[in-house]
Amino acid sequence: MRPYAWGSRTAIADLLGRPVPTPHPEAELWMGAHPGDPSMLVRHDGTEESLLALLDADPAHHLGAGCNDRWGGRLPFLFKVLAADEPLSLQAHPSVEQAAEGFAREEAAGIPRNAANRNYPDPTAKPELICALTEFHALAGFREACRTVRLLDALDVPSLRAHRGLLAAQPDADGLRALFTTWITLPEHYLRDVTPELLDACVEHVRERGEFALECRTVLELGEAYPNDAGVLASLLLNRLVLQPGEAIFLPAGNLHAYLHGTGVEILANSDNILRCGLTPKHVDVPELLRVLDFACGDMRILKGESLDANLTVYKTPAEEFELSRVDWTLADSGGVLLDSAGPQIVLCTKGRVHLSTVDGSRSVELERGESVWLAASDEAAVARPATLDADGAAQVFRAAAGVV
The missing domain is CATH 2.60.120.10 (Jelly Rolls)
Incomplete structure (x- = not known):
């Protein structure tokens, strides 16, 4: 069980048949053989043993010959129940090549694998899929650029007019890269000035029941939780999704995303590699983030299976x-x-x-x-x-x- 602050005091406990609310938030229930929190297997006689220890002792039996050879004795996936009452950090994950290169680079630099500024604690990619158990809210993937221009027009924030023009002049992946890079590197004093204007514009848009009311409510929620955070601006560029139970999204390498609220089952590669963008007090490495982000834009595909x-x-x-x-x-x-x-x-x-x-x-x-x-x-x-x-x-x-x- 991972007790992250953004977790729920009811969702996982209710699933497990425990009393609610819990004393502390419960964010993720892990099932698998991740070294950070391996599952304990309960045998018929009541004895317990770590799944990680079992795999280490006899990987071919537990994984099968093909899986054992392909993944070097590691269980390649991690299975979770994820319950979010508050937004997670805005983040992306590297490709196989980026993870291997980044891991080797940080190993050579002598950065401890558990260091707060470590980007690559392991050399593997981290694709993931989340499937909703309840209504599930998320930001994922860059919205089609012309629609983002329409959003910025609807808000008409004076401090962002020049930035709107930057994207309008090049409404494609390159324009999004330029605008995102500008926003994520804004100095704190500029963010302190622009954020109140943005929030006021979002309030007015919601009152008018405008086309982007859901996106504006999200900005208001994020702005309250993370004042003067560049991630609040970055959220304006992303698809705002509402998944119904049974619907899922797949997040490949380079996809910028944040889970906002809801409970789902998540399956992902057995990796800890995360490049954060904002909405977090944790380490943000902007140059490395820009190296791994995929700025391709368009609607995010919702999987119904x-x-x-x-x-x-x-x-x-x-x-x-x-x-x-x-x-x-x-x-x-x-x-x-x-x-x-x-x-x-x-x-x-x-x-x-x-x-x-x-x-x-x-x-x-x-x-x-x-x-x-x-x-x-x-x-x-x-x-x-x-x-x-x-x-x-x-x-x-x-x-x-x-x-x-």
Whole structure:
């Protein structure tokens, strides 16, 4: 459990069946083998063992030969429940090449991996996907540049007119790079002057129920929480999204984003590499951020998943490290679903009660809401591990699996 300040006092505790509200915010429930917080596996006899220790002892058994060879004995994904009552930092993640180069550079410079100014604590990329469990609000990807010009026209902030002209003269990725670079490097005294003008303009736009009322409410919320932060200006350039339960977004390398509010399941590459832009007291490395950002602009694609049968939905992405799928049952439909992937998997129950059993029925385990199970990729996977899911009426599970090797 990660107790970050932006977390919720109710969402994760309610999922796990614990009393609410909790004494402190609970932001992320991790499931996986990340060295910072590996999952503990509870055996049938009640004994516990770290998943990380099990992988270290016998990676081929738990990961399978293909996954073990491809990822060097590491579980390539991390699975989370994320619950945000307040905005996360505005951030982006590097590509494979950028992460490897940045890690080598910081290692050579002797920067401790846990240092506050460390950008690359590991040499791997960090693509991620978030799927909403509740209505989920986010900023993600640069909005189409001409629409941002319209937003700046609607607000007509005197101090930003020249900046608006900069983008209007070049309404493309290069223009966005120029404007973003200008804003993120503004001196603090300029931000102190422009922020009140921007907030006043946003208040007026909301009162008038203008086209960009949702974006303006977001600016007002961020401006109150992070006064005179360049990230508040940067948020004006991004797509403002509202995901309904079951909808998801995939965030590739270079995508600037911030989760604002809501609860979701998140699957990501097993990495800690984050380049922050603002909305945080943590380290912001502007030159390195600009090196990794992708300024391509346009609508952010919302994924509804690909239905493989009446119960099973898969969220397809380009990520090699992971694949997320969802299984739903209604009161009238509790049929079995075969887990046909031979790779390592984590299954999380988010609604109702489900049963996992081997194909031959010799072994089974029951999962209540909030419980999860680790499925190792043993050589006898087809018959020796739980491979079929069924439910007692209305239920839902999410399955995290390694990508295709």
